[in-house]
Amino acid sequence: MSQFFKAKHTNHTLEIKSDDILRLIGAHLTEQGHHHTARTLQQETKVGLAASFVKDALPQWIQTGQWDAVLTALEALDPQRNPHVPALQAQAYVCTILELADQGEWDVAYATYRCVQPFLHEQSIPDTELGTTTTWGRLVEQKLAALAAVRQTNPHAHVPYQYYEGGSLKASRERLAELIEDWVPSHPRQRLPMLLQQAVQWQSHTGMLPQTKQYDDDDDNKNETKRKKRKKQFDLVLGSVRGEVVAVDDLDQYVPNEMEPIPQDVYSTISFGKKATCEAAVFTPDGANLITGSSDGLIEIWDGRQQYSKLNIQDYEYQKEDKLMGHDVAVTALAISSIGKYLASGAVDGTVVLWSLRTGSSLEKISLVGKESVISLCFRLDSDRHLLVASGSVVREYNIKELKLDGQGSRTKFKAHCAKEFLGHTSYITSCLYISDDEEMSVVTSSGDGTVRIWNQSTGESVNILQPRDHSAVGQSMVVNTFTDGTDTMPVITVIPLQNKKLLIVPRSTVAFAVTLEGTVEQRFVTPTVMVAATVSSSQHTLYAVQENGECAVFHVKTGELVSSIRDFGTQGSRLKEGQGAEISAMLYHPYKHILGAFSNDKRQSKGKLVLWK
Template sequence: MSSASSSDADNTADIPSADIIRLILAHLTESGLHATCATLREETSLGMAGIFPTSKGRLIACAEEGRWGEVLEIIECLDVERYRKNYIDDYCKSKDGAKETVMVTPLEKALALAHEMTVLELADHGEYELAYAALRMCSEMLDKSLPSSNEHDMDDDQDAKDDDGPSGSLGIITSRTGDIERRITALTSMRSTPTNGGGAAFDLPLNYYGPNNQTQQKRRSQISKLLKQHVPQLPLQRLSSLLQQSIKWQCHTGVYPTVQKLFQDEDNLIDENDGGMDNEGKKKKKRKKQATEQKFDLVLGNVDISAGGSKKKHKSKDGEGIPSRPTQTICLGKKSYIESALFLPDGKGLITGSSDGFIEIWGEPITNDSATGLGSMIQTEIHFEKLRTSDLVYQKNDDLMMHDAPVIAMDVSHDGTLLGSTSADGTVCVWKIMDGKLLRKLERAHGGSGGGDKGAAVSCIQFSPDGSKILTGGHDYTCREFGLLASRMLKEFRGHKSYVNCCGYVTITNAVDGKSTSTLAVVTGSADGKVIVWDAKVSEPMREIAPPVPLSSTAALHESQSIVSSKSIHTVLHLHAPPQTMIVVPRSDRAYLMTYTGTILRVFTRDDVQGTEFLAASVSPSNQWLFVAADDGKCVVFDVSSGSVEKIIRSFAEDCSTRSEKASEITGVLHHPHRGMIGGYSNDKGQKRGILTLWK
């Protein structure tokens, strides 16, 4: 009994609860939940065991370039006490069980040098009061971690120890804080004394940045090297990896016998399928499929045995099954074509803008539902082929919203009360959806001298998150922001060399370990083949992104100054999963999943044919599926997470147009906000009439 119990004790590892919290902190940071991470750090008073590789690379670059504010922001989250305890434990073990001693760890030394360099460079830039204030805040750390002079503080092979002699020309040193104060005092005195040479503003006292009169850049490089060497680096996805390894081990040891049996059944089915009769093989393949669809619940610790039995449940995940057949068709009058369309946020209506200037809202409830709320909106069947007149009286009275030119683009405010529309003559209108009243009208929003001169066509529009402003892009190569209260232009984003086809507001999160800062940005896509990310406050470009041109595109190899050198970008879709990403769709045979910094994460290309061009695109509400209409008349459905082609709807263009001789090119694709339903339409003038077909 005693030997068995001692054996169990030897095989048991005590995991400190603080380390579990640190794993959660790292997982929150990696998942982009920086505010939650900061709150947890504040409540537990625990720091992170290290920083991620991207943050470490940024830390080293900032130290090399002297951006010490960012350096201190990155290292602020580190748990120095944990590092110190582990370092001393390892030191005592290496000395054959020596007692704990007072020492300065390499990490403490590197962090102290970074703080010291911050103070010295502040003083060098003339910020004396700020330098003294920063010195007072970190004086205890500097005196504890660094010797009284800087003669040997960069030597990794020599232990830190105090010097009793003078440091250069700065006097007798009693502490590191006193040493820094004397250097700043000498700097202040030197620069306040006029000299005949006129170079006092750039002179430095002897050994100001380090022994042997080191230069500023050399000192930066040395500190950067120390930070690179001693700041711990966190592995990616550590928490999820540990959970996966734990489940595998518990299955192996029989702690979860049901899960173990599940895995064994899968292996047996695979082995049995290697031989046998055809009929028996079909049965075994079916059994294998059901077994692999069974799910293990990590939170509850059990297996959902019925998961493999319901094919319908698996297919309709989150209500976003892939549409396969046309169900409803909206038809306009003869020689009238749909130029733009979108669903209402609640999914109970669909708005179309036509070539003759009419704006119509479709979607009459099939059954009267007395329930209210979002749940009833989703479940109520809508007849999209009929105009919505039950609650929109103005449509019943034929008092429609209307422009004098084709309605090119539309957008609905986040609360679903306002509709913004743009037309080919440069007019922008804002309507109240419930009564159809015109609230604002901006004529020649993108240029025009008045009179008979029409403004440039406005090709895209979006409401700001709070609904107080609208963002528009036009054929004058600009994007403009208008205030609805003042009815005037507030900002102009100028930098594209061709038509602006899409624009939108996004919130970009800049993550620095445990902290995050959010910036409101504007993203525009243009026919010049570029996506520009703008600072929404100052209208200045933050980044210009040009998706790579496929090698099969021969137009731009000789005409670098022409807009044909890059494929026109007609769609930019902003995603919430993965966070801080967008899908850029140019008129080429591929689309790109990118970050707002321009990094390409995934390329979407067809595997059935090459050389086709993507004409329009939309994404499902969960960001699981990407629907792309191609110029060969097919709609390609991509899995966003893997980039693979999940399905191809072959008769998409044929069923979304009324042209007899050949299918028209698709102009737009839209997705229902709650259901697995998509729509497609074309503005091809060769059609008998414009239609919009809904697929389910």
């Protein structure tokens, strides 16, 4: 097998290691329960997994001394992909050997040591007392000799000082558990199927995937009687169309309601505490969970295996013990890092907290100047160490540093500092996001002052000011040199990034716009009544825009065509009668499934429900 697979689009080439393909296949086999096949693949290819499926269970196994299970899980990891694996294996072997000797199992302890002796002598560690370097093998020999000397006179004597790292058996196990948390990533569920589905969506978007439609055999001859229409079928496995091919090369001919199902039925309804309303929601990057923040200050993780209707207590045991993440006041904004490791939450009192999703523990707390409510949060896609925080009319970028508290990095502390401020809006911020323009990173913000601003992320300087108006036509520029509040100013609800360096600007108006980063209008989306919330599908083919009357308009992004509508969208979960929908506050879309979500903090809404459609 070649070392790299190359995928090329325009002027860019993406190199994918063949080992990573094997890792994805091995992970999928393990996830489906085909453990024997996965082990055979690993033995024949010598390629291990990049992450662990049992990371959440590893600390518990360590705390209870189930070293056979721990070593088996570490053995499946690939040291070439994760350089920390040999060190973790060495320390797990050391713990196993020392605990066996402490329990009086000297024969088993020495037999285990002889099996791994060469490996342990290859793993060096600093000797903090002497200021030199030793190996795990030499350290084990010294500790076993010290224990043997003590136990010769008294078989029940305590272990020597510093026999266990940290001074006790419990401390030694906790130290290794902390290293596992820091150094072993957790494998996302359904990674291979998700990538395949996204690849199909991308090929459909770029026109590489053949599309078929219903057509007439004798469509050109208008005088003759038309023959019966036939529908062709595309074979995804063979990559061909059964029958005569009808090629569709232009995305303008794409028909959303044929290629991408439009949600029409309620899939699930999530209820919150008494008198509590949903204030923020976000899907995890793998789509396995839905995270919500509510007006009672709670942050909860909902399980996709149960249609997001119940809390995920299987993967997040702290929720089972009612140890929920949260604030003392209403949660108003959420953002999750690209790999799903960290969660940032903002509250109405101007505080932002960085959380570890795996443990539910607070890593860092940021208190904003002015104590204004946090409106929007956003992590950089290529880094979980850069976070945008919008409150009032200001957007701040925080750099998050991970500080090691000891030489071996078993304990860490997070510290956030404000790196820059983006100043210029004259009213409240409604959204903030990062966009990459090949050569540099930019920040895009929208505001109630009716503008969208594009900033240079490095300098914090404003690059462009865009001001959408109802009469902005296709081909026109939205750029304004000097912004002044006018009578026709429309507050911008949100800005959504699109592919090919474009933005979808949604004002509180009857018209939304697709524009380039330079501000040129490329498409208009017109609704009968004013839009109050919007989102796009994961393929970015379809725009969903909810209006004041609760009706959800469905547009084809490329053509701007209104292709469908969901009439009772705003009435679901409310106490109001049909046609009197509670105003939707925000919408969200699943990363790779056709699941559309919406919620409202309208006080007339029953129990502040979040409704998912499919």
